[in-house]
Amino acid sequence: MDIIVSAPGKVILHGEHSVVYGKPAIAASLNLRSYIHLTPTNDGKVSVNLPSLHLKQSWEITDLEKIAALNNDSPDEVMKMIIELVEKNSDLHGSKTQACSTFLYLYIAICGRNRMSSSMKIQLYSKLPIGAGLGSSASFSVCLATALLLNQNMISDELTVEDRKLIESWSFQGERIIHGNPSGIDNAVATYGGAIRFQSGEILPLQNIPKLRILLVSTGVPRSTKTLVANVRDKYNRLHNIMTPVLEAMASLTVECEKLFVKMSSGDESCTLNFTALEEMIDMNQHLLQTIGVSHPELDKICDITKKYGLHSKLTGAGGGGCAFTLLTPNLKEETLNSVIQELKAEGFHCFETDVGTSGVLIETEPPEKIF
Ligand SMILES: Nc1ncnc2c1ncn2[C@@H]1O[C@H](COP(=O)(O)OP(=O)(O)O)[C@@H](O)[C@H]1O
Ligand SMILES: C[C@@](O)(CCOP(=O)(O)O)CC(=O)O
Ligand SMILES: [Mg+2]
Numbered sequence: 001m002d003i004i005v006s007a008p009g010k011v012i013l014h015g016e017h018s019v020v021y022g023k024p025a026i027a028a029s030l031n032l033r034s035y036i037h038l039t040p041t042n043d044g045k046v047s048v049n050l051p052s053l054h055l056k057q058s059w060e061i062t063d064l065e066k067i068a069a070l071n072n073d074s075p076d077e078v079m080k081m082i083i084e085l086v087e088k089n090s091d092l093h094g095s096k097t098q099a100c101s102t103f104l105y106l107y108i109a110i111c112g113r114n115r116m117s118s119s120m121k122i123q124l125y126s127k128l129p130i131g132a133g134l135g136s137s138a139s140f141s142v143c144l145a146t147a148l149l150l151n152q153n154m155i156s157d158e159l160t161v162e163d164r165k166l167i168e169s170w171s172f173q174g175e176r177i178i179h180g181n182p183s184g185i186d187n188a189v190a191t192y193g194g195a196i197r198f199q200s201g202e203i204l205p206l207q208n209i210p211k212l213r214i215l216l217v218s219t220g221v222p223r224s225t226k227t228l229v230a231n232v233r234d235k236y237n238r239l240h241n242i243m244t245p246v247l248e249a250m251a252s253l254t255v256e257c258e259k260l261f262v263k264m265s266s267g268d269e270s271c272t273l274n275f276t277a278l279e280e281m282i283d284m285n286q287h288l289l290q291t292i293g294v295s296h297p298e299l300d301k302i303c304d305i306t307k308k309y310g311l312h313s314k315l316t317g318a319g320g321g322g323c324a325f326t327l328l329t330p331n332l333k334e335e336t337l338n339s340v341i342q343e344l345k346a347e348g349f350h351c352f353e354t355d356v357g358t359s360g361v362l363i364e365t366e367p368p369e370k371i372f
Helices: 061-068 075-087 094-111 136-151 161-179 185-192 225-238 240-266 272-291 297-308 334-346
Strands: 003-014 025-040 045-050 055-060 120-126 195-199 202-205 213-218 312-315 323-328 350-354
Touching: 003 136, 003 185, 003 240, 025 136, 025 185, 025 240, 025 350, 045 061, 045 094, 055 061, 055 094, 061 075, 061 094, 075 094, 094 136, 094 161, 120 136, 136 161, 136 185, 161 185, 161 225, 185 195, 185 202, 213 334, 225 240, 240 272, 272 312, 272 323, 297 312, 297 323, 297 334, 334 350
Parallel strands: 045 120
Antiparallel strands: 003 025, 025 120, 025 195, 045 055, 195 202, 213 323, 213 350, 312 323
8 A cells, every 4th residue: 555654844943953962952843844755665665756866776676685684683784785775876975865775674684584475665745944953864764664664564544652652762773874963853753743841751742832933044064963963973073171061051052942842831932031041041052053163154144134123033954064053033023134135145045934743754645746
């Protein structure tokens, strides 16, 4: 039976990078989603079509069975063989290698548990920009894990709490292949949706979050989360005593922001003073993120432009390019918003206003081919 699932991207409000060091972070899902369409076949192959990467690739089940036979004995050996198999195609580099290795790893781990006999075609479509800090990798991993688990009847169509736990843990394995050392926040938001507070694998859904309007601004500068996280780790190892209080300050910002959200949702949500405090926190975090070396001249430029209009922005996700978000306050005039968007566009940035806090992973009925 065909399986169609979708999962959202995310925006991290506070706590990117520090979350990798066990500090709390707050993130919310975005209404930009990835979709997977899995079709069982009987051609003895596993085929993927990844239009976002202009990539179509297939592998013989017999080759994958040889790797699956090693599964329990040596996970490192499995990964080595997967990479060798992927790199047999010399056209595959960077993001394509990451995507194929993640797919094959999850396929072998989930479908190779019993006897591997699942020949299938997988198509993945996404509204998310790839490598822009909006969690495309997690949305990809969550879609893959869900579709493969459904194919193996390891979860039910209802996507119960237990099912989602399983999806979350498999998608984390996918993120590990793409990122190296992910915190797990992105795949948690993509699985559960809404807004969450995340710390060391603990996920707390945030019910008390005010309605926030944000503008996402993309620099168009490509970057890799894996590289940025590794650079921060290097700084952390070399300049431990300096980095530690900076990461602590990021943690305190998350905690204070969460307190403010609770206060706002139990009182006057649109109170100007609360928004001023939120804006102050956004500025402070952007400066801390600059300090740890993950901003970019184009991200700084977005902050400078929006500041001229009285608006406050920070990078979101791993930084180094990718996206920033700007908080749109309730009393913001539409003409001011239009002017700031116009200036950002004139500087070559791409702007989109989005809803946050949408559903997590979903089983769909419409084939994504109809949407894209
Ligand atoms: N639609 C997609 N199709 C194929 N691969 C994808 C897709 N979305 C994400 N990926 C994988 O995720 C990687 C980008 O992840 P990452 O660097 O973490 O950035 P992001 O901020 O978008 O999550 C890509 O290199 C690719 O391997
Ligand atoms: C930098 C980090 O905190 C978030 C990365 O998000 P993204 O891949 O840039 O969307 C890394 C992580 O939490 O694993
Ligand atoms: Mg990612």
